[in-house]
Amino acid sequence: MTSRRDFLVHTGLGLGGAALAGFAPGFGINAAYASELIDPLAAKPTHFPAKVKSVIWLHQNGAPSTLDLYDYKPDIIKLAGKPVPESFLKGIKTSTQGGVGKIFASNRTWKQYGESGAWFSDLLPNLAKQADDLTFIKSSMTIGATHDISILKLNTGDLNPGRPSLGAWISYALGSANPDLPPYVVLYNGKSEPRAGSVNWNSGFLPAVYQGTAFRPGDSPIFYLNRPELRGAEQQRNSLDLLKQLNHAGSAKHPSDTELKARLRSYDLADRMQVSAPEAVDLSKETDATKELYGLNDATSASYGTTLLRARRLVERGVRFIQVVTGEPDGDTDVTSWDAHDDLEKNHGTMARMVDKPIAGLLADLKSRGLLETTLVVWTSEFSRTPWGESGSGRDHNPWGYTQWLAGGGVKPGFTYGETDEVGAQVADKEKAVDTYDLHATVLQLVGLDHLKTTFLNSGRSERPTVVYGKVIKEILA
């Protein structure tokens, strides 16, 4: 029987609480759907038909030199060892830690691949075979600061903590497609959580329920998810059922407390995930051929390959946004990210070997299963590296012009948008510069969301994922 207090809480006060939390009816996506008030992760309609159901966001942590992977520049070889001509430095601030050294040419060999003729260096022999599936953005730019700050911008669009990450916006706007798994999962390989941590997958001013859930490497993806050995299944079931009743009775008294709601929802989700999460990341039923496709048979690529194979399994299970951060290969290594201020040869040799086969395998696997056309894979980084050298053998940070790529549904395969100048120092045509906001706007467009109408009322101000910027890169859309 419903008490008067329960009735008020579930109707008037419930709506008031939701409105206070930003669900202001009438504007953009944050209209107060009745289902949303009961379940904030209920599936919600898109603004227009979505091209993809899931996004795999491949963050290459540490900033790879795209001049040594995709952006072939013969002038770097011609000018190697000479000062950077002034014309290439016009309009950019070069106050990064290394200053401007002389043009540095690495020991790369280059070849064109596929019908598109895309250039790849010898560091990516496997990914090169997928050339015709990739859509390159060779005019990427961002704000160059420290890695942590630029990574924050890459994921949230701001240089300061507090804004929601792209995955959180998508979770908020679309809800969940699988009630037994979070809509937004973060994966990483290596011994520790990615640098700068959970601020890169948090929900900012959005309700906390939309934040990403980090899955750790290993058999137990989430801390304390497994039932302790000394406790029986029935005993635990009874305890959890009682706890659930008490939690929800307590929550009903605080209808506007989204942190509490998020916590309770994660308890419920954790309960269901005791079965679903281990199964989602359990690779025991994958064939040896699939494991080999992802590079699990190679010590350097095995951990990253495992992560990407898990990403594919999460796509199959309806997870909307999977943020994968590169860590380090298993075993003893002093290479922990792409951050090659010195010894680029060793650093990029190791990191490229770690990611090349797994990413190529992921694309091939998604394609063979018919999933690539409903999935968007984004290869991205916080910035890239300069054409001039640092420490004699490395490269400094370059936020002024670099390459990122997309593959999958809704984008033109085998297509390149934009370019950098002759030495790869900065974007050649500023009208074609693609900033983080533009990339975010384009990803949102592909999942069926208008970035201008995906809004949330925060402290009286209407906020959107692209802050006040963002332009969909229409030229790359299929």
Add this chain to the structure above:
Amino acid sequence: MRKLIVLLYVSMIFSSAVYAEEVEMEMDLMQNIEDVNKSLASNIALQRVDPSLEDANQLTSMFEVVEAHFIKKGDAENAVDLSKKSKKLSEEIAKLVTEKNFDTATNLATDLSRACKSCHTFYKKE
């Protein structure tokens, strides 16, 4: 109150622009432009006519100051062009919100933000 301070500030800068030997553009003005621009984006999204109009008019005034600064400074043709473009966009946004054409106003406000960013990113050293 914030808007009053901004208006007073713009008036003071204008006075300087007319009578002083050299136009000085301070970082505070840029910060104010950024703040008003964010307010404008929010007000358009919330379909508030009067606050949007007020923000757009303030921006028009402030971009006049920016334009005057770069003309006086010289050798900054791109920055002058971007200032003019921004001023024109602010004026168009003012008309659009008056007509309650918020969709187009949102698009132009985004163009305006991009123009600001282009100037900051590529020309701030000039």
